[in-house]
Amino acid sequence: MAFDSTSTYVATEALKQAVNAAVKLERPLLIKGEPGSGGDARQ
Secondary structure: OOOOOOOOOOOOHHHHHHHHHHHHHOOOOOOOOOOOOOOOOOO
């Protein structure tokens, strides 16, 4: 299974590659962003 965009989140090609590499290598991936740019989107 490869990481991809969803209907509400469009991932860049670089992000897709980084996430897929981390999954394949079984290594953690630190992702930084502006406050409020991640988290739980359920309402």
